[in-house]
Amino acid sequence: MTHINPLEKYFRQATVYIQLPTRGRWYNNSQITLTADNELAVYAMTARDDVLLNTPDAMLNGEALKKVIMNCVPDIHNVDSVLLPDLESIFVGMKLASSDDGWDVSRICPKCGAECTFGLQCQPVLDQQLLVEDSDCFVIVDNKLKVNLRPYNYQQRSLFIQKQFEEERTLKYFSDSNPDVDEFHKAGVWAQAIDRISSMTFGLVAGSITSIEEIQTGNVVEDTAFINSWLQNISKAQADLVITGVDTLNKCGPMKTLPMACESCSHTWQDEINYDPISFFVKRS
């Protein structure tokens, strides 16, 4: 009996090749295999992927999305290491490979209140994506330190989303189950939640610093504990510089704002768009 499936040649093929916004920076061969042209092959989603993506509970658990990514992009060997700009580009690639149709976004015109629908096509979104430049990958603090940065990876991203969701749920539970609670107590819980969210943001930023170089000596610090300690003992202005640097990196990839034009009053404006799979792939009927 042969173990080669004669039907294999009828399996779906890679139909889309995308350029990663990071251009493969920060990856090694055990994480991602790129083509000779530095591209990544993307396959269409299967029926099973579609079911996984349309199960909201499964989506909140990053493991389900991880399975779909590995199935559509088999050259990714470690989803946890995939960086946010690349991930968004991969989502658009998966959509393109699965159906050419693109997708619609609905926005309310800020001038006349008319509901406007804009059709987006996957290929132009991929063609216009913002690539990471060398100058995006570090910030200089006070001409003394060169802080080397990378975008959030999948692990950081799902942690961020999950914790954000938990925080929202805690607050909702609190306001639903304690309608008579005095405002002072409520404010206290709110402050604690904000504190947790900000310490989480801090952890995420710390995790995005790959190393810090002392410019004068060329000495490089890579120890995470030393870096965290540094981050906790700098001024707010210095920390904001690092946070902005990480934000800038995370905003690379498919465009995060798009030019909109109202069909009723011709008003034009820039609106935000996100590629989060919860809003991006899930079907609304």
Ligand SMILES: [Zn+2]
């Ligand atoms: Zn309008």
